[in-house]
Amino acid sequence: MIEIADASLVDWSRAQFALTAMYHWVFVPLTLGITFILAFMETLYVKTGNEEWKKITKFWMTIFGINFAIGVATGIILEFEFGTNWSNYSWFVGDIFGAPLAIEGILAFFMESTFIAIMFFGWNKVGRKTHLLATWLTAIGANLSALWILVANGWMQKPVGMVFNPETARNEMQSFWDVLFSQTAVDKWLHATSSGFVLASVFVIGISAWYLLKNREIMLAKKSIVVASVFGLLSSVYLVWTGDNSARTIAHDQPMKFAALEGLYNGSEGAGLVAIGMFSSNVADPTNENLKDFSMKLEIPNFLSYMAFLDWDAFVPGVHDLINGNEKYGYMSANEKIERGKVAIAKLGEFKEAKKAGNDSLATALKAELTSADFQNNYFKYFGYGYFTNTNDLIPNVPLTFYSFHIMVGLGFFFILLFILSLIYIWKGTFEKKKWFMKMAIISIPLAYVASQAGWIVAEVGRQPWVVQDLMPTISAVTKISSGSVMLTFWLFAVLFTVLLIAELKIMFRQIKIGPKH
Amino acid sequence: MEKANIFIRIWRFYTGGFKNMSSWGRQVWIIILIKLFIMFAILKIFFFPDFLKTNFSTDEERSSHVLEEITNTK
Numbered sequence: 001m002i003e004i005a006d007a008s009l010v011d012w013s014r015a016q017f018a019l020t021a022m023y024h025w026v027f028v029p030l031t032l033g034i035t036f037i038l039a040f041m042e043t044l045y046v047k048t049g050n051e052e053w054k055k056i057t058k059f060w061m062t063i064f065g066i067n068f069a070i071g072v073a074t075g076i077i078l079e080f081e082f083g084t085n086w087s088n089y090s091w092f093v094g095d096i097f098g099a100p101l102a103i104e105g106i107l108a109f110f111m112e113s114t115f116i117a118i119m120f121f122g123w124n125k126v127g128r129k130t131h132l133l134a135t136w137l138t139a140i141g142a143n144l145s146a147l148w149i150l151v152a153n154g155w156m157q158k159p160v161g162m163v164f165n166p167e168t169a170r171n172e173m174q175s176f177w178d179v180l181f182s183q184t185a186v187d188k189w190l191h192a193t194s195s196g197f198v199l200a201s202v203f204v205i206g207i208s209a210w211y212l213l214k215n216r217e218i219m220l221a222k223k224s225i226v227v228a229s230v231f232g233l234l235s236s237v238y239l240v241w242t243g244d245n246s247a248r249t250i251a252h253d254q255p256m257k258f259a260a261l262e263g264l265y266n267g268s269e270g271a272g273l274v275a276i277g278m279f280s281s282n283v284a285d286p287t288n289e290n291l292k293d294f295s296m297k298l299e300i301p302n303f304l305s306y307m308a309f310l311d312w313d314a315f316v317p318g319v320h321d322l323i324n325g326n327e328k329y330g331y332m333s334a335n336e337k338i339e340r341g342k343v344a345i346a347k348l349g350e351f352k353e354a355k356k357a358g359n360d361s362l363a364t365a366l367k368a369e370l371t372s373a374d375f376q377n378n379y380f381k382y383f384g385y386g387y388f389t390n391t392n393d394l395i396p397n398v399p400l401t402f403y404s405f406h407i408m409v410g411l412g413f414f415f416i417l418l419f420i421l422s423l424i425y426i427w428k429g430t431f432e433k434k435k436w437f438m439k440m441a442i443i444s445i446p447l448a449y450v451a452s453q454a455g456w457i458v459a460e461v462g463r464q465p466w467v468v469q470d471l472m473p474t475i476s477a478v479t480k481i482s483s484g485s486v487m488l489t490f491w492l493f494a495v496l497f498t499v500l501l502i503a504e505l506k507i508m509f510r511q512i513k514i515g516p517k518h
Numbered sequence: 519m520e521k522a523n524i525f526i527r528i529w530r531f532y533t534g535g536f537k538n539m540s541s542w543g544r545q546v547w548i549i550i551l552i553k554l555f556i557m558f559a560i561l562k563i564f565f566f567p568d569f570l571k572t573n574f575s576t577d578e579e580r581s582s583h584v585l586e587e588i589t590n591t592k
Contacts, residue, residue, distance in 0.1 A: 062540075065542075065546065072550060073550075080561065080562055083566065083567075084565075084566045084569055087568075087584075088587050091570060092584065117531075117532065121532065121536075121538075125531060125534070168581045169581045169585040169588065345588075345589055352582075352585045387591055479569045485565070488565075489566070500549070500553065503549055507542055507546065510542075
């Protein structure tokens, strides 16, 4: 790749963003899911009038409150980083990001100051139904709030509904609805929120299992397990469905990410899905150390073709097809895309020089050419490729993407088993006799967080080198500031977030040990 | 007894809620306030100035800078 920015600056900026995003995501999924579990529990209280359900709801509400309070505003740091470390990117996407993020901010403010306040302060002050409504609106509001940031992220994976204005160097929104209802954005929202439902269900079952192991809060634990297992199982089925849709969208819009997450180097018709696989230290391609051979793999024939295109015999392109091109199946080579990207950058450069020289007639003609449908579809579409010289730089980290994807999927199916067994054992009344299962349920809590983080690694590492797919690579998005200052703030965040996480765990563990108020 | 107006009732709702808050509630509020102080009064001001707003005074200058950056592949 051309040395546009200091490599260590790019690496530190990426590391810092990854650190803050991953810490932020530690807090978010539990909020997304546990609010619905609270709403179900409180609905049972309002329907039955059974005070036990009220006690259970208030206990889990405390756990939600701690998680929410510690996590609140951690996402704002990402916005600080956009302005400081990713200024080219922020300017380039500004108009697209502005609307969704503003809606998210307003929604979050009203939700937090109104509904959550009623949830915590409103017991015995507002009517039961009003309180229940506030709990439901908190759950719905939290998940709607997540929609907007995921719409922004979806746009970065599949930029739609905008046009690039060479005068301002910004993408300007043409259709809010195209951005909002882009298949990538919809898939992202449904998959990310449903993963939160599953995580919260595993969390509630794990804590309840701990109570049963300690032989305390038996009623709370059993009732909580029933609600969480049913919600978790239904959410898991939904999660598999949303994941399947996401995979198809990725296969269509981000074929390189799809090839990386399956470790598919050479495309084929009727491609098999690697259910389990492990890379060896041998490279499969001597020109690229990133592409390792499999030392073992268990493959399901034709399944990848079906997953990607709903056709058992469809052709799925591999890394080499996407780099070298494949005329038979209509995949352009990376070198051709690089050449077209260079033309687009050069044309924009000519426009910039014409503006600088005050040659308005030339600038107007160049702007017309740049924004013409023909140029947009044949050249500007590949703008970001123009920064590259080595095609290997267009391939994401295959082992990391592959392993993260398989860990996420594997754990997802493990949680389905956990929910089914929980329901069976509760139904049979043998849950508290199965010590191994209770221990497994407790261990499953950190595993749910591992699965959730792995999902984001697939999404974000898998789309490298792009910040905005095909238009802006990471290296041109970064602000040219000193890498030392980014390194300093990386460590500041590492300390701050670690302290916050320790505080959360300490307060949460104490409340769990105390248990519900009798 | 005459009902207080809506704003007074909302005020009482919030102040009553904060006054009767449990110990964990007070602890997390302290954490929230410290966190917001660190984020906005230290990190934002000293470590995270908006690069384009700080270094350029008009949108035109910002556009020119970014245009320069994204067309510079050397």
